[in-house]
Amino acid sequence: MxxxxxxxxxxxxDAAFTAADVDGIFAQVxxxxxxxxxSEVTPELAATVRGHIRDV
Ligand SMILES: [Zn+2]
Known part of the structure; x- marks a missing residue:
C-alpha cells in the first residue's frame, strides 16, 4: 500500500490518502x-507528491 x-x-x-498504488493516490489527490x-496537477506538483508517497 x-x-x-x-x-x-x-x-x-491533515488529509492523508492510502491506496494500493501510486495511481490510486493521484486519483484521490x-x-x-x-x-x-x-485546479490542475502539473508535472512539477506530481513530482512533489510522488516524492512524499511512502510505502505502508
Ligand atoms: Zn490537503
Whole structure:
C-alpha cells in the first residue's frame, strides 16, 4: 500500500490518502488539490507528491 499525507506538501492540511498504488493516490489527490485552489496537477506538483508517497 502507498500513503501520502497532504500536510507534507501543504502545511496545516491533515488529509492523508492510502491506496494500493501510486495511481490510486493521484486519483484521490487530484480532487483534493482542488480544495486548495489547485485546479490542475502539473508535472512539477506530481513530482512533489510522488516524492512524499511512502510505502505502508
Ligand atoms: Zn490537503
Amino acid at each position: 502507498k500513503r501520502f499525507a497532504c500536510g507534507d506538501v501543504v502545511p496545516g492540511c 487530484a480532487p483534493h488539490a482542488a480544495t486548495h485552489g489547485i
